[in-house]
Amino acid sequence: MPNAAKLTARQEEILRLIARSIERSGYPPTRAEIAAELGFRSANAAEDHLHALARKGMLELASGTSRGIRLTPQAASALRPGAGALVRALPGMEQLMLPLIGRVAAGSPILAQEHVESTVGVDPSLFSARPDYLLKVRGASMQGVGILDGDLLAVRQTQDVRNGQIVVARLGDEVTVKRLRRGPTRIELLPENPDFSPIVVEPGQAFDIEGLAVGLLRNGV
Numbered sequence: 710m711p712n713a714a715k716l717t718a719r720q721e722e723i724l725r726l727i728a729r730s731i732e733r734s735g736y737p738p739t740r741a742e743i744a745a746e747l748g749f750r751s752a753n754a755a756e757d758h759l760h761a762l763a764r765k766g767m768l769e770l771a772s773g774t775s776r777g778i779r780l781t782p783q784a785a786s787a788l789r790p791g792a793g794a795l796v797r798a799l800p801g802m803e804q805l806m807l808p809l810i811g812r813v814a815a816g817s818p819i820l821a822q823e824h825v826e827s828t829v830g831v832d833p834s835l836f837s838a839r840p841d842y843l844l845k846v847r848g849a850s851m852q853g854v855g856i857l858d859g860d861l862l863a864v865r866q867t868q869d870v871r872n873g874q875i876v877v878a879r880l881g882d883e884v885t886v887k888r889l890r891r892g893p894t895r896i897e898l899l900p901e902n903p904d905f906s907p908i909v910v911e912p913g914q915a916f917d918i919e920g921l922a923v924g925l926l927r928n929g930v
Contacts, residue, residue: 716765716787722747723758724767727778728788731806731830737778780830788828805833809843809861813884819844819877819919820866829861829926836924841866843926844877844886851875851886853901856925862886863924868917875922880908881915886922 716724726746730738740752740759749755759778762768767784771777811826813819820842829843840863849858854875856862862877870876876889878898887898887908896910910916 716762716767719747720758720762720765720767721787723755724762724780724784724788727768727780728784728806728828731780737776737780739776805831805840807831807840807843807863809845811845812847819879819884831863831926835926836863838865838921838923840864840923841920846886850900850902850905853903856886856901856922857927859927861926862922863926864920865923866920870918870921877919877922879915879917879919880910884919889918 723743726743727737730736730742738746740755743749743755743759744752747755759768759770762784763770765783767781767787769779769781771779806828808820808825809827809829810819810824813824826845831843833839842864843861844864846856846858846860846862852858856875864877870889872889872891874889875886876898877884877886878889879885880898885898885908887900890897890899890907896916898908898910900907
């Protein structure tokens with residue numbers, strides 16, 4: 710059982726360096742990059758710190774590769790409390806650190822800092838395209854396609870979407886997840902639940918596409 714003892718200041722610094730690298734590039738740093746960033750004399754010094762973090766349950770180390778460093782759920786919780794339960798045990802080296810967006814305030818950009826509840830480490834191979842953020846689903850309007858209340862929808866931030874795709878749309882001051890249907894004279898946002906009615910975008914109504922759904926995570930699964 711790993712010893713999840715309190716981190717030293719240096720260990721926390723290394724953990725944050727690894728998280729920043731993953732968030733920026735999708736990959737953890739090499740031992741040499743850690744040594745250069747923190748002023749160590751050699752990569753061996755970085756290796757010693759990595760093994761100490763592994764013993765505390767913060768990292769998993771894979772031999773035979775310079776980037777064989779993987780953050781654990783405990784590391785995510787240490788860096789941002791509450792995020793750990795959402796981090797998967799990833800089979801590969803690459804991780805994405807995605808902002809988890811909760812309730813979106815009226816008139817505020819969807820990626821505004823006040824909407825970010827936590828940062829979640831995910832395996833990019835889970836998605837049809839590289840997502841930019843995770844959006845916490847609210848309500849049951851899309852349950853017919855398996856998108857349930859509390860799920861995390863992986864979203865690629867783009868307005869380049871096709872008719873029939875599931876999108877994140879902003880209509881007036883509300884952000885919603887629906888299937889897009891563009892007709893010759895009007896735009897509709899379609900639910901996947903017969904208990905909900907389609908939303909018709911009225912002429913002149915404020916409407917924007919915030920992104921395209923590219924995958925789904927279910928907390929605790």
